Amino acid sequence: MSILKYPLKKVLPQSGIESLKRLRDNASIAWVKALVRFAFLRRVHYAFFSDAFDHEAQAVVEGQLRHVRNRSGVESSNFFLRRAVHRIEKGLIMQPRRDVFALDYIEQTVEAYSRSLDGSVDSYEICWAHDVLAAYFEMSATHPVINRARERFLAFKSPHDIADDLRHEGEGRVPFAAGDAVAPVSYASFTQLCMKRRSVRWYDGRAVPRQIIDQAVELAVQSPSACNRQPFRFIVFDDPQDIAQVSELPMGVAGFNHNFPAMVAIVGRMRAYPHARDRHVIYIDGALAAMSFIFALETLGVSSCSINWPDIPERERAATKLLGLEPDERIVMFISLGYAAHESLVPYSQKISLEEARVYGNFAATSV
Numbered sequence: 109m110s111i112l113k114y115p116l117k118k119v120l121p122q123s124g125i126e127s128l129k130r131l132r133d134n135a136s137i138a139w140v141k142a143l144v145r146f147a148f149l150r151r152v153h154y155a156f157f158s159d160a161f162d163h164e165a166q167a168v169v170e171g172q173l174r175h176v177r178n179r180s181g182v183e184s185s186n187f188f189l190r191r192a193v194h195r196i197e198k199g200l201i202m203q204p205r206r207d208v209f210a211l212d213y214i215e216q217t218v219e220a221y222s223r224s225l226d227g228s229v230d231s232y233e234i235c236w237a238h239d240v241l242a243a244y245f246e247m248s249a250t251h252p253v254i255n256r257a258r259e260r261f262l263a264f265k266s267p268h269d270i271a272d273d274l275r276h277e278g279e280g281r282v283p284f285a286a287g288d289a290v291a292p293v294s295y296a297s298f299t300q301l302c303m304k305r306r307s308v309r310w311y312d313g314r315a316v317p318r319q320i321i322d323q324a325v326e327l328a329v330q331s332p333s334a335c336n337r338q339p340f341r342f343i344v345f346d347d348p349q350d351i352a353q354v355s356e357l358p359m360g361v362a363g364f365n366h367n368f369p370a371m372v373a374i375v376g377r378m379r380a381y382p383h384a385r386d387r388h389v390i391y392i393d394g395a396l397a398a399m400s401f402i403f404a405l406e407t408l409g410v411s412s413c414s415i416n417w418p419d420i421p422e423r424e425r426a427a428t429k430l431l432g433l434e435p436d437e438r439i440v441m442f443i444s445l446g447y448a449a450h451e452s453l454v455p456y457s458q459k460i461s462l463e464e465a466r467v468y469g470n471f472a473a474t475s476v
Contacts, residue, residue, distance in 0.1 A: 163424045164438065168387045171378025171436035178379050179220060181227025187380040189224055191335040192217040193237045196244050201283045207249035217241070218257045225264060234267045239280035301406060306454040308411035309364045311446030315346065316370050320408050321445070328401035333393035339380030340394045340440065342401070343373040343431060357427050358415045358442050369446035373427075374398050378436040394440030405445055415442040 120128075143150050154161055179188040192213055199209045210217070221237050245258040325342050333339070345354050346369070354373070355365035374397065376390025402412050417439045427439055 159421055160419070163419070163421055164387065167378045167436050167438050168384050170434075171380070171387075172382055172384075174379035174434075174436050175382045179223070181220070181224035181229050184228055184230045185233060185338070186220055186224045186227075186229050187337050187339065188382075189217065189220040189229070189237055190233065190337050192220065193240045194336040196240055197283055200240070200243060200247065205247070207247075208251050208254065209248075210244070211251065211253045214244075214254060214257045218261050221261070222264065225267070231267060236281040238264075238267050239282050243280070243282045301403060305402065305406050306457065307413040308446075308448045308452065308454055309413050309444070310449045310452030311367055311369050311411070311444075312449040313367070314369065314447045316410055316446055318344075318346065320405075320410060321346075321370065321372075323408060324401050324404035324410070327404040328397040331393075331396040331400045333396065334386070334389045337380045338393065338397075339377045339390050340397055341375050341377070343375060344370065345372070346370040353430060354442075355444075357423060357430065359418050359423075361415060361444075365444075367446075368444040370444070372401075372443045372445065373431060374401075374440040374443070375431075375433060375437050376440050377434075378438065390438060391440055398441060398443065402443065409447070410445055411448040412443050412445040415444060417441050 143153055175187065178186060181189075195213070196210055196217070199206070202209075218241070221234075221241060224234055224237070241261055245254070245261060248254050248258070321344055328342070329338060345351050351368050351371050352366075354371050355361060355368055374394045376394045378387065378390065381387070381389065398414065402414065405412050424439075427433065428435075428437075431439075433439075
């Protein structure tokens with residue numbers, strides 16, 4: 109239609125143009141309805157007529173390949189080891205705790221730990237893995253599989269001999285008592301924080317110290333993630349020339365992106381997962397970390413604005429090149445940040461009501 113639009117304007121009246129648009133829209137709706145009904149048509153459509161999922165599919169398969177390489181401990185984080193150790197942690201806190209568990213992956217976990225000791229894995233991660241494995245082998249009963257893994261593990265030198273100060277409160281990085289679980293921040297105080305936080309698009313031009321940004325990132329990584337894999341990284345831009353280029357990547361910032369003191373790209377890493385079924389977890393975990401990051405900035409006097417990232421092939425390619433992303437990495441979102449200009453306004457942005465947001469499930473009532 110776009111090719112014929114301007115020639116048709118010369119030969120058809122406006123009513124004729126509108127009729128053609130309606131025909132086009134109706135045909136499009138009919139095709140979508142067909143795609144909804146027939147799986148075969150969907151496969152044909154996205155195989156031959158649409159590249160909407162190509163970049164994500166490439167990132168998924170690249171991630172699977174990189175997961176295998178990552179498992180050998182060649183990077184600063186071993187995602188297989190992180191997941192396995194967290195699974196063991198969950199086994200250690202079970203009530204009642206079983207004397208024998210993790211038989212299907214404990215030997216693989218010790219192998220991943222061994223490779224991480226000789227690789228590039230962060231010392232904090234290695235010490236955590238060591239402490240949890242030590243607790244597991246101390247508490248586990250005798251079993252041929254566990255015995256083999258225990259014997260191999262005990263032959264390794266403790267990483268604490270190198271970094272003894274990394275212990276959690278001097279007791280090791282192992283599961284600990286939840287206590288009364290009362291938050292030190294009151295509901296009223298948190299309400300004020302949530303109500304105060306709004307998307308600020310106009311800043312006063314002051315640079316945000318990197319120490320402030322780092323403090324916010326340190327709290328962002330305290331957010332929960334699937335099996336504690338934390339498959340994300342924060343790429344920070346605070347140079348005006350870099351910001352000028354990066355701020356052109358997302359949509360929805362025209363007219364105010366020239367005043368960003370800093371921008372952050374939250375990037376998910378597919379290599380954390382060996383299965384395509386988990387391809388969306390990077391967005392969940394990245395979004396959880398993003399919200400903690402934004403709240404942390406607020407407590408430090410820094411405002412921010414989350415910026416949606418559209419899945420458009422041309423922009424994906426441009427972002428990959430400019431940010432130097434690896435093939436399995438995908439942008440979750442951008443965030444602009446800075447000190448709010450006193451004279452700037454923010455949208456009221458009415459939020460949905462409690463009744464709109466919350467539904468209590470009741471299977472017994474709905475099955476009657």
